[in-house]
Amino acid sequence: xxxxxxxIVGSGAMGSAIxxxxxxxxxxxxxxxxxxxxxxxxxxNATKYLQEMEKYVRNLPEREIKRVEKFGVSLSDEQKAKxxxxxxxxxxxxxxxxxxxxxxxxxxxxxxxxxxxxxxEEQKVKNDLFEEISNYLRDDAVMASNTSxxxxxxxxxxxxxxxxxxxxxxxxxxxxxxxxxxxxxLQTDGKxxxxxxxxxxxxxxxxxNLVPIRAKEAPGFVVNRILIPMIxxxxxxxxxxxxxxxxxxxxxxxxAGMPMGPFELADYVGVDIVYHVMESxxxxxxxxYLPARTIKQMVDAGWLGMKSGRGFYDHRKKD
Numbered sequence: 001x002x003x004x005x006x007x008i009v010g011s012g013a014m015g016s017a018i019x020x021x022x023x024x025x026x027x028x029x030x031x032x033x034x035x036x037x038x039x040x041x042x043x044x045n046a047t048k049y050l051q052e053m054e055k056y057v058r059n060l061p062e063r064e065i066k067r068v069e070k071f072g073v074s075l076s077d078e079q080k081a082k083x084x085x086x087x088x089x090x091x092x093x094x095x096x097x098x099x100x101x102x103x104x105x106x107x108x109x110x111x112x113x114x115x116x117x118x119x120x121e122e123q124k125v126k127n128d129l130f131e132e133i134s135n136y137l138r139d140d141a142v143m144a145s146n147t148s149x150x151x152x153x154x155x156x157x158x159x160x161x162x163x164x165x166x167x168x169x170x171x172x173x174x175x176x177x178x179x180x181x182x183x184x185x186l187q188t189d190g191k192x193x194x195x196x197x198x199x200x201x202x203x204x205x206x207x208x209n210l211v212p213i214r215a216k217e218a219p220g221f222v223v224n225r226i227l228i229p230m231i232x233x234x235x236x237x238x239x240x241x242x243x244x245x246x247x248x249x250x251x252x253x254x255x256a257g258m259p260m261g262p263f264e265l266a267d268y269v270g271v272d273i274v275y276h277v278m279e280s281x282x283x284x285x286x287x288x289y290l291p292a293r294t295i296k297q298m299v300d301a302g303w304l305g306m307k308s309g310r311g312f313y314d315h316r317k318k319d
Contacts, residue, residue, distance in 0.1 A: 001195040003142070004028065007112035009129065011042025011102070013307065014146060015118035017174045020046040021210075023099040024053075024091065024175075025203045030101045030108050039102035046100055049175045050093045053206040057090040106136040114196075116168050118146040121276050126150060127158045134160035142192055144168040148273070149220050149280040153185040162187035166196060169221060172269050175206040181221050182214050219284040220277065227265075228277050228289075234262040235292040245312045263312035266295075267305035271312070275299045 004027060008019045011033040019042065022029045031046075033039040061084040068083075069075060075083070101108070109115060115137060117129055126145055137143065143165050145155055156165035167183035180200050184193050193214065200212040215221045220228060234248050243251070249261020266274045275296065281289035298304075298311065305311030 003114040007109045007115040010118040016042035016045035020049040054090045114142045131158040149277045156185035163189040178211045180212045231262045267311035271305045
């Protein structure tokens with residue numbers, strides 16, 4: 001099974017980033033949102049991610065030259081030229097972005113091979129989407145959700161071909177984070193899982209090769225099942241007065257080897273997303289997973305992390 005044309009539903013931060021990864025790999029992509037204005041904004045985001053990659057790759061040779069010279073090595077012009085020639089050419093942003101089309105209708109999905117939805121993380125919203133899109137996709141298309149914790153078996157029951165439904169869960173942001181969790185519904189044909197797994201094994205993002213892993217359906221799958229309770233425990237440490245946010249983050253980075261502390265990570269991912277996953281855990285696994293009062297208050301206040309300018313930390317630009 002080949003996937004050459006990809007449909008993305010939802011042009012927000014996650015949808016536009018998934019689209020960027022797909023076009024970077026030479027695939028044709030159609031991204032849909034409720035309006036053309038929103039879809040165009042998604043394309044602008046994808047363009048920005050590509051431009052950031054172009055700048056990063058373009059600067060790699062000079063960074064390497066400076067790194068070598070820091071050790072007191074004096075490089076000749078010939079040696080510098082050799083270093084520069086060893087690095088890949090920056091991506092052609094204008095050429096790559098032409099592979100991305102925008103739409104506000106599912107009519108433009110009739111010839112896609114694979115659809116990945118990245119809409120609001122609520123079960124009914126996704127169920128309704130799966131039911132509606134059933135009227136437009138080819139019988140042999142694969143329908144996937146980027147959900148981080150919701151019930152894919154339930155979504156599949158709303159789709160015309162439930163055996164062709166599964167989770168393709170990217171991590172935020174997909175253009176930097178290589179992991180992709182692949183999770184079948186109860187109804188999913190095993191050959192579909194194999195095809196999707198092999199498809200992602202051969203792809204890359206802006207930094208490295210993608211790394212797909214398989215998991216069974218369960219709340220949070222693999223990573224979030226471990227990560228979200230850890231953030232919950234970190235909140236308890238603060239609420240009990242044991243330490244503040246910064247101290248917890250420093251402790252987990254310097255003592256547990258984490259690249260980001262739990263509160264830094266929550267701000268990066270989105271406080272609202274963390275909260276919604278906690279709520280889904282509570283519904284599925286019981287009150288032991290009840291979200292802390294603090295995170296509920298932050299969501300109510302609109303303190304959603306880096307994307308809103310304020311979360312556990314203040315990310316607003318200082319004068």
